[in-house]
Every structure is written in C-alpha cells, then in structure tokens.
Amino acid sequence: MKWVKVIVSFILTLSFLSFPSCAFQSDELLVDDEEFGLEGAPQHRSPEPIPTRSPPVTSPTRKRHSDLDSDSKIQFSLDHAFGDSDFSPAGTFSARLKTWSHGGQFCQTLTKLRFSRNSFSDVEKEKFKNLLESDDFYRIRLPSNVLSPPGRDFIISSVKARCLPRESLDEHFVIHMEGVNVLAVNYGSPGSCPYPRNLKLPAKWSFSSHTVLKNSEQAPRAPVFTEEILGGENAEGEVVQPAERSFWAKYWMYLIPLGLIVMNAITQAMNMPEEQATGQVPAQGQPSAGAVQRGPSSAVRRR
C-alpha cells in the first residue's frame, strides 16, 4: 500500500515538471515533455496539488549530491515562533532538485517534497499552551530561496494557534514555488477554523503535517477566432436546434385558460339546473315580487 502511495506521489510530482516554472517558456515545450515520460499532460489548466504526507520516521538529514547534475537532494529548514518570540528550528523539508537545460537556460524545480517535523519539547509545549490561552499567533518561516537560504528575505506565515489542535496538531502547508524560490506559504489548519475560536488542547502533542507544492498555473490564451472556426461552427445551415420541450412547457399558456373555461363551464352547468328550478317558481307562484328582485336575469331570459 505504501509503495503504491509513493509511486503515485512520485508520478504526480513528476507531473510538475511539465509546468516549467522557470522564467522562459514556449509552446515547444511539449516536445521536451517526453523526456520525463509525461506526454499528453492535459492543458496546463489547474495542476492538482500533490498532498504528500510526511513520513512518520524522520528521514536522514544528509546532503548528498548525486552524480548527475540534473538530480540532487536539497533540504531547507522550517523555523517557528510563538507569538512574538524569536524563531527557532522546527523541522526540515527535503526535496529533489531537478535541473535541466532548456534553450540555453537552466531550469530548476523541486520535486518529491518531504517534511520531517521536530516534536515539541516541553518548553515549547508550554509556550504553545500559552499561545492557545491568549489566542495568539503561531508563526512559521521558510527561506525565500531553497538553494541559498535565506535568500532575500524569509517567508513568514502565521495562524492563530487555536486553529491547529484537533486530535493531534494538524497543519497544512501550501508552498508556492517559482523555480527554486519560495514565493509564499499558505499555512493553517487543513480544514475550517470557525470564528469563535474555542480553547481546546490537543490530545496528542504531535504534528500531522500535509504539504503541497504549488507552481504557477498557465493562463489559457485568448481565443483567436478565425474564419474557419466561424465557418465550421456557426455556418448558416447549422442552426442550433433548441432542445425539444415537453408538451406542457410548450402549450401551458393555452392549457391554463382552457382549463379555466372548462371549470367555469362546469360550475355554470352545476348552477343551471338549480337556477332553473328556483327560477320557475316565481314565474308561477309570486310573479311580481320575484320579477322585481331578479330583474336582469329574468329580463335576459325574456329577451
């Protein structure tokens, strides 16, 4: 099972290579895609974020350069701070750095991101509890360049500490990358954090982390309508037939008045015999009084 997961995540991470994030890009890139065995990658519309669950065992923190220049391992650290305290190391991200040259330019991307979180020490637990009580911010930071940390500046992100505790401490990273630069990190709980934030201590003081690496999406090009498209799709002969509608949908405006007329007729028919029954009495019995009271109706009948 684990194998399958690893392979799937590997393939998915590889798929990022088809979204080259280095500066230069052209349409011819499709040819290069074959190199990575990912031809026919669908329109660069919305790359699925790759959730990679951090392995429970801390991976060995080694900095090994593989023989190939195109594939090397790097790691960078995550720092955290409690409220306004100083930052201290909290974990390590390790990833493979893919390098390839394209059109004379080197593009580098990270793949196979893994994260190992240091567990809280007792002091940190205490600090975190304080944060929870005061509903303060838990802050993290990453270097803005993974090759030469910290780069230009640190990427900071923070979340209200009360958003994290569930069963354990659940956290969710979305790291926005551009080549080897980290642009921003969306940090927070994986689910919702409803507003009246209640004080709740985690059952387990361990982190379960989800990390997602995100590269930029490519915008679809503005559609260029040529004459062929118009000729093909909007030709005169091909008038788009409106969908067949039901009988009721078509003729309701006739049916409703018809129904009303029928109903009216029925009520009239019901009234008729009654009226005739009552109408004949005054004509015979009390002609003068009845005629005056129901002047119009008898007048009509007389006409």
Place this chain on the structure above:
Amino acid sequence: MAIRSFFLFILFFSSSLSPVFSLYEDQVGLMDWHQQYIGKVKQAVFSSQRAGRKRVVVSTEENVIASLDLRHGEIFWRHLLGADDVIDGIDIGLGKYVITLSSGGSILRSWNLPDGQMVWESSLQGPKHSKSFLLVPTNLKFDKDNVLVVFSNGRLHAISCIDGEVLWKKDFEAESFEVQQVIQPPGSDLIYVVGFAASYQFEMYQINAKNGELLKHESASFSSGFSGEVSLVSTETVVALDSTGSILLTISFQDGKISSQQTPISNLVEESLGPAVIIPSSVSGIFAIKTDAVTVFIRVIGEGKLEVVEKTTHEIAVSDALSISEDQEAFALIQHASSEIHLTVKLAHDWDGNLLKESVKMDRQRGLVHKVFINNYIRTDRSYGFRVLIVMEDHSLLLLQQGEIVWSREDGLASIIDVTTSELPVERNGVSVAKVEHNLFEWLKGHMLKLKGTLMLASPEDMAAIQSMRLKSSEKSKMTRDHNGFRKLLIVLTRAGKLFALHTGDGRIVWSHLLRSLHKSEACQSPIGLNLYQWQVPHHHAMDENPSVLVVSRCGPSSDAPGVLSFVDTYTGKELSSLSLDHAVVQVIPLPYTDSTEQRLHLLINADKHAHLYPKTSEALSIFKREFLNIYWYSVEDQNGIIKGHALKCKCTGEVADEFCFDTRDLWSVVFPSESEKIVATVTRKLNEVVHTQAKVVADQDVMYKYISRNLLFVATVAPKGSGEIGSVTPEESWLVAYLIDTVTGRILHRVTHHGLQGPVHAVFSENWVVYHYFNLRAHRYEMSVIEIYDQSRADNKDVWKLVLGKHNLTSPISLFSRPEVITKSQSYFFTHSLKAIAVTSTAKGITSKQLLLGTIGDQVLALDKRFLDPRRTVNPTQAEKEEGIIPLTDSLPIIPQSYVTHALRVEGLRGIITVPAKLESTTLVFAHGVDLFFTQLAPSRTYDSLTEDFSYALLLITIVALVAAIFVTWRLSERKELQEKWSFYSAFASQSTFSSLFLCDN
C-alpha cells in the same frame, strides 16, 4: 457569409445594448459638465500682432501649450504634449509661428499662431545632456530667412524659421562645460555662449551667427567657484555668485576679453544675510539676489560697480524686461502687502521713477505671486499702458490691467491629486433657496418656444433658448441635498495645496481654500499634499453638524518627512484645525469605526512601522481597544518586491509614553523573486463598495456563491526586463503573473502566469472579480482578462429544505483562518485601446449591473458592460444561458461608439476616474479628471427606478383626465341604458300583467 451573419448578429446585439448609454444631442450638458484647464503657467509670450484678436501663448507645467484670448482668458487652442515631453521654452517667430522646444531640448516644433496647426517639427540631437535655450533673434537673417538659435544637448543650432531645417550646428563637447547663457546681442552677427567649466572656470565662446564659425574662445578661472544661476545684466556682462553665496562676481566679456570684479555682498548690505541666490531675470543693468528674509535689487553702474537700489522683506516677483522703444526697457515688480498686491512698472535705467503704480485687491486664498509677465499696449490717449499676467501660488492665472483683475483662470484644477465627495446641507424650513420667479409673460413665452420645438418649427436660436431654459429650470445647481442624491460636493485637492469644492450640478467652485498647513513655512519647507479622507460624515446630527475631510500631507519629498494633518469643513471650506505630526505618514488606514460624534477612526503608520490612532480621544481609544485584535493591514514594497501583512502588537515601547501609539508585528510575507518578477500593479476593492447579493444563479438552476472578502488584494507582476516600454522585449522574455492574495493570512488564493505579455497593467477590483488590461506581445494587441472567484465552502447550500430548516452555514461567521475552498474562472479578450485609467460604476445598494469605465488613450471614457467580461461566455451559449444574458464569446471586446460616456468631448490628460453612488439605486456619478474635468451621471441599467427628465407629465395628466371623463360618460350612458331597459321591462311586465288580469277577468 458566415462572417457577415456573425457581424449582423453582433450589430444587432450592440444596437440592442446601445440605447442604455447613448443620449440625444440636445441632452448634452443637461447632466454633464466639462471644464478645460491648462495647468500652472511656466512661460508666457504675448502676440505682438497689431491687428486681430489679442492673444497670449503660454506653456505650462502640465506640458500644455495654449493660446489664450487676452480679453477674456478663453482658450483659442491648446495642445497637450506627452507626459515626458516637457516644454523647455516657447517663443513667437515671424509674428505668426509659435516655436516650442521640448523633451530636454531635443524636439523643436512650430505651430501656426491663429489656429494652432503644427507647421513643422525637427528633432535635435547632441553629444551630451545640457541646459537648453531657445532664442528668436528679431533681426538675424540668413538668405531672407529668419533664424532660430537653439542650444540643446551640448550643441548650438541655427534653424530656419520657415521649415525647421538646421542651417548649421556647432558642438561644445568639452566634458565639464556647463552652458549658462546664450546671448545674441541685437544688431550684431555674433552669438555668445557662456558657461562654467569644472565649476571654477568661466568660459566664453564667440560665434559667428552666419555660419557657426568659432571666432573666439576665452576662459578665466575663479578660485572661489560658482553657485546657482547667472544673471545677464547687459549683452556683455553677467553676474554670478561664488560657491559660498556671499561674493558677487561681475564678469564682462566686452570684445571677447574677459574682465571681472568681485564684490562681497556684505559690502553692499550692512547686516549679514547668509547665503544668497540670484533671482533669474533679464532686466538690463539690474539684478536681484534673495536670501531667506530679504530681497535686494542691485544696479550695475559702468565698470562692474554695484549699487543697492532697494531692499525689501516683502515677497516679491519680477518680470522679464519688455522693450518699449529702442533704448527703453520696462519691467514689472509685484510686492505683497496683506490683502493687496502692489504692481509697479519701472524703466530699467530709472529705478526711482515709476511708469505705473497700482494696487489690486487680491484674494488671500490665491497665495503669493509666483510669476509675472508684462505686456504693453497703446492707450486711447496714445500713451503706453501696461498689463501683466500673473501666476499665483495656487496655480491660477490672472490678468491685471488698470488696477483691476480683468479675468482669472483656476488652473490649479488641472493637477488634481485626490478627490472625495461630501453631501450638501439638508434643506431646512427656515432657509429657503432663492427661486426664480417667472412672470406670466415669460411663462407663456417659454411654453410657446417648447411647443415650437416639439412641432419642429424652432430656429437654431430658439433651440438654444430652449436648451438654456431647460438648464436653468432644472434644480441641479441648488445648494441643498436632493432626494436622489445627485447633488453633492466634489472636494478636490490640487498639487498647489489648494482644496476646491465643486458642485456636481454645474461644476462651479463653491469654495476654495489654500491650506495653511500646505503653505511653505519655516517648519515645513516643501509641503506636499498626499490624500484626502472623509473625516466626519454626520448622519444622526446632519442638521447641526457639518461634515469634514482630512487632508494628509507631508513636509518634503522623502517618505520619512514628518506629516501634517488638516481638517476642513466641507460646507464652508474653513480649516478647522491642523496638526503637525512628529512622525512620518507612510500609510493611512481609515478604520470602519466611528465615535459618538461620527468621526472616523484612522490609523496612521509611520516609517518605523508604528501605528498611530487618530482622533486622539479616550473614546476613540476605547472603541479601538475593542477591535484591537481584528485589525490587519498590508504593505507593498514595490522596489523590493515584497508584500507584508501586519497586525497590532502592544503599546509603543518608546521613551515617550503615548497611549495612541502602537507597536506592530509582521504576520506574513510574500517575497517575489527579484530576477523574475517585479510588482507593477496592486489593486483592492473599494472600501465603501456594497454587494447586494452573495449568490449568483447560473443557467441550470444552480447557485454559485461569490467569494466576497474585503481583504483580497490583486497583484500583477511582470518580468523585470519587460517592465520597460512595449516592444522592448521579445515575447519569450516577458510574462505577467496575476495573484489574488488574502491580506489577513497572506494566502495566495489564485496565481496564474500569462506568457508573452507585458505591462503597463491597469486593473480594477469589484465584488468577486478583477479585470486587468495589458499588452499581448504575441498577438500584438492589447488584451483584457477577467478573474472571478467563487466560494466552494458554501456551495452545498443549494437545498431549499436546508435553507428552510436553517441547516446552512450562510449566517455563520467566516474566518479567514479557515482553509479557503475557492474556485476561479477566467477568460481573456482582445481590446483595441490602450488605457490610461480604469474604474467601475458603483451604486448605492449594488443591485444595478456594473459597467467598466475605461479611460482610453484618446482621453475619452468608454463604458463597457461587465457582461462582456464574463468568464462563462462560450461560443455557443445554450438556450438557458442566453436567457440568463450570457453573450456569445467573441475574441475581442466590442467598442460601441454610443457608449462613450464623454460623448464628443475629450478629458485632456486623463488621469483618474472616480465613481460615486447616488441615492437613487440605478444611477452613479462619474467624475473624470486630468488637465480637464468631466462629470456626468450614468445609469448602467437605465433609470428603472425613476422617470426620466423628459417624461411627459402633461400627457399623463391628459390621459388621466380623459379616463375620468370617459368613466363619467360611460357611467351616465350605462345608467340611462339601464333605466331604459327597466322601462321596457316594466312596460312589458305591465302588458303581461294587464294580459293576466284580462285572463283573470276571463276566468
């Protein structure tokens, strides 16, 4: 064929839309107004033509050249040069051409004086950057051709006045040579070019004006160096100041020989004055120096001898010399004295005698006189008369003649920095507004005219009379609030530091106020107005309290200069108070809280990232404390490419205890890689925007929830290479990345890269969508994109039963700390124009559909329905989608000529478009400003909630009367008929009864 049918369809479609915006010819000016300005005048040249209309040609700081009517101040013609085409000099050549030198002396143009047509244009290149001079010698001829002498970019040119051809040129390539003056003594064929080299050497070049030959080159060194400008006191003498500003150097170069004389200022003026500067002027024999407190006029007598003629502590302005006869030169001098200005015209060689001495009452709100231009005319008694054109501190332009202000122009309005609006006073019972009483005859006449108009019998004069009557009769220029909220005050802050209140009805200036706090003072040397905010908007106390605005300014151009706040009453224009702050103002955040007097709380962030709360009252503090934890803001560092989010921390921990000062902390940061991205645009939603509905019902009975958050920021970045001009990079090297960032948590909600695109990016954010405009390098066209963002977390609230039973999460508070579940939809379209500004209409309740207002490169405002920018457009919309109003997808956005909001007018130099909701939901007020101002009312979905102005009430009344009459008539008729029927029945009955009685009798 297909294309044709397609176009027919488009035409049909556009014609079905167009009536929404278009208006009839006679409706122009009913709801809109247009005002033309030129900006602060830099230079003025009077046309010396004896016959014809008197005019003055001016160049301004807004890069306008204009020809003004000297009698009324109206514009005959004007041209707005580009933003980087700064005018260096203007003059009139041959009495009929206006010559302008612009773009740092590299473009010389000639315009026809009567109509402003361009005659020719020459491009002048040179070896290096230098000061530029334009001389139009009156008697320098070259083959019967008048010659212009231009010094620019280190090269001297002689140019034909007729066709702009360069006759000869001469380079001054010496590295350190800085030209100071170019002199052409009248009546000679020589040109002198004088300047400094290496800041201590005086250089003089004598050049033959016929062929550009260098005749003589002399230089002399002065160990003390030079500072500032030189003043020309005769054709062969200049006066300069040494580098300390305390010694005057009189340098004469008669016959090509340089001789000089040094005179310490302290020899001339007893008390020490500190460093002085020379006031540039060209009056022969006299020059002026100015220190902090004193202005001294000094006369040069003979061989470099100097003599003080006047010393004054008043603010003073001097004009250039005007030659009135062969050996006489006159100049004008203006001095301030409390509420008056004194104008004196003197002869250059006779300081003590005055040709003219006048005092003119001057409005204090105009400030000081900055510039004076003198012109003469011949009076009816054949003596010389003088008039002067003066430019005031508030950038207004006035013509003074015979001790009176003949006309004035409020040209400060050409450079508006910020705009806000204010309501007018509520109409009170006691205060009746003056009403125009018509007598019966006028009333009859008016109606006769209108009748003629409707019967198409009216002559053009009659039509004009009808039009003016319509304008007058409308109540739009009243000074009270109206029911529909059309009448408002536009409060504008100009670059000169003056506040104007314009009435939206007719654009007149209700009041204007030169802010004291923006006045140059010792504490604040160069104050700059920054922004306007609504400080107090009374609703509960609308009857007895006036609204006020906050003007934020700072002392000096650097962002850490201390700030100044002033509070101005918007009904009277009085400055209520002003505060000089001890900290800088980097950011002003109007908070959504008001205190009991309805003053809005503002948070000012200074350069050290401390937050200061205003107003400084304990009540404001208690309100602020309550919301302390819910205040977040962001800052954009364009240069570094960093966006940071901040929140408040605690009270300031500085040495001075200040309970209104707070420390801040950084919550998040987004760092754009400097090698691949550069921030070019950041846009947020308007703070006061109202969204009527959160959900959008789409065709298949489905509901989409808009992601409406006030904390969304749109950021556009481009490749650093591609941030230059369009076409400077190849499509491969250029891209644009669009971001939607949550400003509370710093989450990037959406990020999309467009390849082959280039800025400039113009964007507008409203409700849940953002529209941005850029250039597509691959398609060689401008393009517009739309991004709409929808909330998925509430998407399952579609079940009616859930809504009925209350099992939905629509009313639960939304926390931005939750993980957002959003989807975005986007689409791109080609668009023909490049843009100068973009805005969106806003209405009171947000029900009316939206229009984008695009300020085009042609300085017009185009209204474009938001429906054209709907990412759900498809080539073949289904029937249901068509019913919903989805327009079939086209690759470009249509430009419908009728939808120009500005109809035939142009808002020259368009800079901004502001929309303000009226009280009437269907209507929005639009104010576009640049060098010109334009205001109009728009109804994006027609005025569905009110009757239009031309609604025929008479017809309605007649119809009602006719209906009532008809009811009466038919009632009478029916009664009569009924009576008749009764009678006939009775008679029938009677006959029957007689018959029956007979029958009975028979029995």
